[in-house]
Amino acid sequence: MPYLFVAPNMFIFLTFIIWPAIRGFQISFYDSIDGRTFTPVGAGNYRAIFGDPTVAEVAKNTAIYVIFYVIISTVLSIAFALIVNEQQFAKGFFRAILFLPVMLSPVVVGLIWNDVLDRKVGPLNSLLEALGGGSPGWLIEPKLGMIAVIFVGVWVHLGFYSIILLAGLQGIDRSLLEAAAMDGATRPQIIRTIILPLLKPTTLVILILATIHGFQSFDFIYTLTGGGPFGATTLIVQYIYDRAFQTPIQYGLGSAAGVVLFMIIFAFTALNFLLGKKRQAI
Amino acid sequence: MNKSLRSKIAIAASLVLSAGLVATGLPSAQAAGLQPTAAQLSAWKGKTISYYFYNDSQAELDTTKSQIAAFEKLTGATVKLDVIPFTNYDPTLQARLAAGNAPDVARLNNPGLYINDSLDLEKYLGRKYKTEFLKGSTLQVTHPTTKKLIGVPYDLTVNGPFINVEMFKEAGVAVPTSWNWTELIAAGKKVQKATGSEYAFAIDKTGHRVSTVMSHFGAYMVDKNKRNVLRSSKFRAEKAVKMITDLYVADLAPRDLWIGTGTKYSSPTAIFLGQQTPIFFSGNWQVASLAKDAKFEFAAVPNPKELNGGGWPGGKFLTAFNTSKTPDLAAYFVYYLADTAQMEEMDKNAFWLPVRVDLVEKGVKYATRSSDMAVFQADAGKTPAAAYGIQSVPTLTALIYNNLRDLMTDVMGGKITVKEAIAKQIVFIDEKLATLKK
Structure with missing residues (x-):
């Protein structure tokens, strides 16, 4: 009987996730320019990926993005969760505001920030100019482009992570916090010695999710910068997309890059999971 | 022949004809x-x-x-x-x-x-x-x-420039009936200075549009015999590409739109409609949307003429x-x-x-904007035969145009020189043409 209940979900999961993943792995050993005719090339696509000079650049961009994205997202989402948890005034409203970007379409996110970050007529630069800060080329300077996409990436997911952490916070036994307060612990001490250690399992989830989201980031970046300027915001998923769907189409190469991405995400997730378990055991 | 017999023959003839048509699928256009x-x-x-x-x-x-x-x-x-x-x-x-x-x-x-x-x-x-x-x-x-x-x-389609007539008038610059690229850029700068617009010039981010400029200077990439002819016109190509990329480097053209959109196509239509540039280099397919959306007087003007005038076919x-x-x-x-x-x-x-x-x-009689369409039609007639050469390699045109666009992006970012960009484009075209022979 239980299998009957999970069957519809399993069917969808197997059809749209597992089967395409298996096919993708299979296609990574073939060359195909149209998705209908396949020529076996062995490990040729993998060799081509690791021999492609743009891959090193893409890997560097992805590493920078993921590291900053994960750290900033995690720190800020803990901070926001703590603030929202304490807040009494209009808490529903502020929680909705915090969560709002999560509900926006990535394309809309890209378009909104494209306007906001416009060098000549964008509101951000208008404000900066009024304050004497000049007109930075957010979308035409490589370093600023990376800062912009990290910021927007964090902005998009912050509400989601904060809500998860908020649930974790509300699961903490309040008697522990009250006892610490009665013993004279200050608010920072309570956060550092009680709340954060008890939030570790939830924080681990956030770290894993943020790492996965970081590696998978593509849609809003593609709309915002198209991977530019000068490839500075081209991450691994755009590399896969470009190889698989932009002329000239190279489905085999795109699939091989997809397999590489899977291995990376799997390795990071496993590492996070194992480290988290180790910490819990200690 | 009596009436009955005539009608029987007519019916038989139409049946034979119908059967023939059905058997061969659709009849030929002439049939x-x-x-x-x-x-x-x-x-x-x-x-x-x-x-x-x-x-x-x-x-x-x-x-x-x-x-x-x-x-x-x-x-x-x-x-x-x-x-x-x-x-x-x-x-x-x-x-x-x-x-x-x-x-x-x-x-x-x-x-x-x-x-x-x-x-x-x-x-x-x-x-x-x-x-x-x-x-x-x-x-x-x-x-x-x-x-x-x-x-x-x-x-x-024929590529060509549009101008914001009101901005030209405000700056006291006459609407051109013929010009070269030096005059076009000078006019753009003058209008920009007089009106305070953000830019002097804007062009669609595509190698197809840039090919028009190259054609004006007598530079082409592939000829009708599927040969790489960029090598023999590289100095002309360098001149054309340098002229365009210099406008972007000097911030006279919307750098954000070219550099800040990665490898995507982008068009400065919104920039022209926002009156941020007095000159917009695109093509006749823009006429309908500009006529609908422009809140100012605009006009299609002839392509600049250097060695050649005319547009670029598409x-x-x-x-x-x-x-x-x-x-x-x-x-x-x-x-x-x-x-x-x-x-x-x-x-x-x-x-x-x-x-x-x-x-x-x-001849097609347009209810409105007929003068704009006449400009494009005239430029179609002036387009050099060599401009059609690249159509001999239909499977490669998108690749060749896109590579030119991306090399220009690198030039704008100071990563390579114009000379290096054209040299790389020559090698790229050679490689792509070689794939046709395999």
Whole structure:
């Protein structure tokens, strides 16, 4: 009987996730320019990926993005969760505001920030100019482009992570916090010695999710910068997309890059999971 | 001959003719003006075909919808219109083809990408059908090996500049009737200075548009014999590319739009409509949307003339796919959209330049913006024959244009020099042409 209940979900999961993943792995050993005719090339696509000079650049961009994205997202989402948890005034409203970007379409996110970050007529630069800060080329300077996409990436997911952490916070036994307060612990001490250690399992989830989201980031970046300027915001998923769907189409190469991405995400997730378990055991 | 016998012969003749038509699918264009037979109408009734489509203006979409409605009434078939944004047009279509979900008919601007997926239209529309269209335009939809017609020219596009007439007047700069590139840039700078606009000039981010500028300076990339001719005109190409990239480096053109959009196509239409630039280099397909959206007086002006004047050829095409379950219906839909009446209606409504020989000879009378269209038509006539050379390699044109665009981005960012960019483009074209020989 239980299998009957999970069957519809399993069917969808197997059809749209597992089967395409298996096919993708299979296609990574073939060359195909149209998705209908396949020529076996062995490990040729993998060799081509690791021999492609743009891959090193893409890997560097992805590493920078993921590291900053994960750290900033995690720190800020803990901070926001703590603030929202304490807040009494209009808490529903502020929680909705915090969560709002999560509900926006990535394309809309890209378009909104494209306007906001416009060098000549964008509101951000208008404000900066009024304050004497000049007109930075957010979308035409490589370093600023990376800062912009990290910021927007964090902005998009912050509400989601904060809500998860908020649930974790509300699961903490309040008697522990009250006892610490009665013993004279200050608010920072309570956060550092009680709340954060008890939030570790939830924080681990956030770290894993943020790492996965970081590696998978593509849609809003593609709309915002198209991977530019000068490839500075081209991450691994755009590399896969470009190889698989932009002329000239190279489905085999795109699939091989997809397999590489899977291995990376799997390795990071496993590492996070194992480290988290180790910490819990200690 | 009595009346009864005459009618019997007439009936017999029409039966023989009908049987012949049914047996060979659709009659040739010359045979019967392609009115569907009763048998075909009966077979098509209730059938559905999909039409993969993008539009540059609302007028194109509205006209297409009304023509589809008329087609559905005529045939009893249903046409499912899939309107796709241009930015992801080819990737989406290629993915659909790969997934076995090809549409029946598509409007294309890169027919070379679909050569092996396109239906042989001659089988359904006759061998002489292609003669109804301009020869230069049919080249891009002629299969390179079989020489069969695999698509139909839908419109002819000509690249060229638009100006904001009000900004020109405000700056005291006369609307040009002829000019060269030095004069164009000087005028742009003068208007920018006088009006305080953000930019002096803007051009679509595509190698296709830049090829026009190169053509003005006498530089071309591929000739009609599929040879790399950039090598022999590299100094001219360098001059043209340097002139454009210098405008972007100096912030006289919208750098954000070119550099800040990665490897995507982008058009400064919104920048022109926002009166941020007095000059916008694009093409005639913009006329309808500019006429609808511009809150100021604008005009198409002649292409600058250096060694050459004129525009750069391009266009849209209609193709039916060979995976269609009702290929005769798909072919007839292509025929219907491209017949004289429908095309004339579309040309008038959407400000297209005609590609049908009969319409070119007759001339299309545009209700408005006729002076703009006259400018583009005049530039079409001045376009050098060498500009059509790249159409000899329809499978490579998109690659060659895109690589030029990306190299220009690197020049704007100071990563390579113009000289290096052209040298790299020469090598790239060599490599791509070599793939044709394999």
